[in-house]
Amino acid sequence: MNVKTLKEKLKLSYCPYSNVQVASVAIDDKNNEFYGVNCENAAFPSGLCAERSALFSSVVQGAKIGSFKEIHIISNKEHILYPCLACMQVITQFLKPNGQVYLYNYSLTKTEKHYLKEMVPFQVKDEDIKN
Template sequence: MKQEKIDNLVEEAINIKPNSYSPYSNFRVGAAIEMNDGELFTGVNIENVSFGATNCAERSAIFTAISQGYQPKTIKAIAVSGDTDEFLPPCSICRQVMVEFCEPETPVYLTRKDGKVLETSVEGLVPFAFSTMDM
């Protein structure tokens, strides 16, 4: 992916972050995904007093794309933004959702508050992923 496209995707994740609904943790997260056709979708974490009902930014973005008619394996790249000192990785539930909806080599860009970006992949986040082939 070209650096300009990566920068734009990361910027989308950063810019959506203030829309987070996180009154309990005050831990804001933004995510942006680019589809294979260039369409962008964003998401934020949305908390609930019953934490099990909380939805993460990554899943919000992925589920929005799917609800708009995109099919599994059509995500080109993902960026995740938080206000953390270290690179912010997706939680394990989000990683499993990425396994379902992304190719293993799909790039994932993790950010931290100083603006640095770390590139990994879905396979890098979930090296021994449970998939439909395991069923």
């Protein structure tokens, strides 16, 4: 994964309300890369974060939920921008239990790497809701 390529994707973000650009790339166990950017909407709850954009669109491209080993996230901010809790829940279903979350600031001077289990120690799992 080339973080400069990920940074370039920020230009594709649609964020006329917040002006916060976010790009993400999810990488599966076969090293396939699935990109996403945030897309805002005038009806605010109808927008979509970059993380879910990358993960949800991966399904139509043939990716298997649960097969992802990592996700990388960058924003146009100089501080690290963490995923929202809705995205974190979705990430828990797409990433393997030992999956990694990489976070970058815009100038690439700050990088954080977290294991999914650290970020979401308590998550809703399939077995919690299936009969």
